[in-house]
Amino acid sequence: MSPRSAASPDSPGSPAPAITTPGRLEHLLALLCLLGALVWQIQAVTISWSSTALPGNSFRQTQTAHSTHFIIAEDNYDLAYPTPILGRPWSIPMEFPLYQWTVAWITQHGDLSMTEVARTVSLVCFYATLPAFWLLLGLAGVPVARRWWCLIPVLLSPVNILYGRAFLIETMALCFAAWFVLSFALMLRRRSLCWLVATGVFGALAGLTKATTLLAAGLPCAAIGLTPFIRALRERNPREALVLVGWGAAAALPAFIATWWWTHFADATKALNPIGRILRSDNLTGFNFGQNLFADRFSIDRWTQLARQWELGLLPPLLIVVLALIAATLAGRLRWAALLCLATFLGTQAIFPNLYSIHDYYFVAIAGVAALGWGLALSGLAERSRWTRLPALGLLALVAGLQIQTFNEHYRAGMVRGSSGDNLTNGLLQLTEDNEVLIIAGDEWSSVIPYYAQRRALMLAFGTIYDPAVLDEAFAKLDPNEVAGLVLVRDQRGNDALVEHVMRAFDITREPMLRLDYADVYFTQRVMSELLPADANPNDVGGDPVQVYADTMKGATVETANLTKRQQRLFANLSPLPDRFYFEFGPAVLNTTDGMLINAHPTTRLWFTPPPGATSLLVEYGMFDSVWQNDYMDTDGATLIVERLAADGTVENLFQRHINPRGNEAHRPMQILRLPLQLAPDDKLLIRSDPGPEGRKNFDWFYIRDIVIE
Helix, strand or coil, rough: CCECCCCCCCCCCCCCCCECCCCCCHHHHHHHHHHHHHHHHHHHHHCCCCCCCCCCCCCHHHHHHHHHHHHHHHHCCCCCCCCCCCCCCCCCCCCCHHHHHHHHHHHHHCCCHHHHHHHHHHHHHHHHHHHHHHHHHHHHCCHHHHHHHHHHHHHCHHHHHHHCCCCCCHHHHHHHHHHHHHHHHHHHHHHCCCHHHHHHHHHHHHHHHHHHHHHHHHHHHHHHHHHHHHHHHHHHCHHHHCCCCCCCCHHHHHHHHHHHHHHHHHHHHHHHCCCHHHHHHHHHHHHHCCCCHHHHHCHHHHHHHHHHHHHHHHCHHHHHHHHHHHHHHHCHHHHHHHHHHHHHHHHHHHHCHHHHHHHHHHHHHHHEEEEEEEEHHHHHHHCCHHHHHHHHHHHHHHHHHHHHHHHHCCCHHHHHCCCCCCCCHHHHHCCHHHCCEEEEECCCCHHHHHHHHHCCCEECCHHHHHHHHHHHHHHHHCCHHHHEEEEEHHHHHHCCHHHHHHHHCCEECCCCCEEEEEEEEEEHHHHHHHCCCCCCCHHHHHCHHHHHHHCCCCCEEEEEEHCCCHHHHHCCCCCCCCCCCEEEECCCCCCCEEEEEEEECCCCEEEECCHHHHHCEEEEEEEECEEEEEECCCCCCCEEEEECCCCCCCEEEEEEEEECCCCHHHHCCCEEEEEEEECCCCCCEEEEEEEEECCCCCCEEEEEEEEEEC
């Protein structure tokens, strides 16, 4: 392939030097490599797709998820949307809730779970960013084939894979910001009112979704606007300079107005909350931009922290430096475009040094820009001559390989084995009601416990524990009848002064009723009276009321109608509720990545009265993964049996299946039974778990997630 001359549309002044442009073979190879990268990226982002675990920054993801959960639960699409973690009023709006509203609306009107919808929305936004990047590369004069090359490191960036499917606003903000930059560039180039409107819309949406991402997009826009402005001044054309200023100001105004309006609205809403008022924008300026103008931006420790983020989410810092040197010295006509991308990458971190050094997900806003800069640098190197093309492609392959290796080493395992709650959140979900509130101390304002427990919370954050006046103000806004109890986490365990304070306000027990490795839970006397048998003493339950009421039902046939409403939560996933039940080892519910699972270890019996006209049965069941993952668990499996009990005493076996995941991989995922029913009006159903063929019950850890008779 011989060198051919091509000129960049943006080349200032003299004609572009001769460049080596890609031929047909390179076009085909580039497209195939991009498709290969896309296939690999899709399999990576869809790991544990249906799991409710939120790997990555769980603090921020659960906050977004918690808001969305309550938007759905309350059908509440107010601007002051619910984030019920800091007490009443329940709204402490951070970003404009476009992402949360989108996820909530699709969840309400579709068949996917909330988490699946959130991941889908995030991925769609990420993929919608790629056409904007592709067109921006075109404006920089990159040939089509090498635009495909440039998009490969964008797709394979580890931070983009981890957070490209996260329950976060990041990719939606990135999408709006990328189209904002493209629209701005086309507006200045074409002086088009249509592109001016597009710039205003995308800028406003980016600012509303995430202001820090909009500011990151403002850096390339400033460079794009300054280039012709400086040229006009050099050519002594003040009229052209003023026209450019006018276009730029008109384009930026909607974004400024939208961001200003939302910030003031959010601040006014937060001010109504005794604890949430500390989250107003004026209180967060130092946190967002750094406390010290120079120390935060020129600190070796700070940039060491940032370099660590690069290593985990992007590329090894040394390779980033090498690519920057290539951009500065060997990228030819693409040098300035590559350097602009890298300057945006570094400049954004210099503006927000604290945010980027402690929050890896913030890099979603600039990881793609950095990757474009590397692609531009290598494209510029490739077109210098036929002899530099192969080293450029080799470096691109190295970049892609290191990105895949970094993802596999640091993120893949966490996405496979991510945790969705624990014994604490499982217990709180099982023992408290949907409309109840938990007071939580020792976990700052993290939404992890409230989200996985699916409860509103008053998190005693920001030193509130030591401010009796703020405590009393926050407590006064709660109805005592809605408070379920106090949760003391980690170093707050044993805080007797706080326990006494909460006792006076909400009549909690003096001793913790639920003791776990890292938390103590004190329930209110009202909750304990509804939870325990009538003759039980709340102060003598041994730190585990779950076990107390489970023990009272162990190995006995129990009428469901005799349970309190709170105890009936055991069967929240069963429709209808069973008439009576028998658990040889006592009932229990576990919160897992597959949802709430009833531990139905053989022998378990569940008797049902089908609703009138019922024609189908759904049972989701299986055995816990630990059964086949641990060699010492020598189970012979378990058996699910469904029987029809006729009014005359006749018993008909409708279904029977033995599963043993130790010996059969097909039995390891959750099993689904869909059974058509033909029932007489007075028929009952018995659903039971029995041991395996050898009759042994050791490690027969069988579960049932859902039973639906309709």
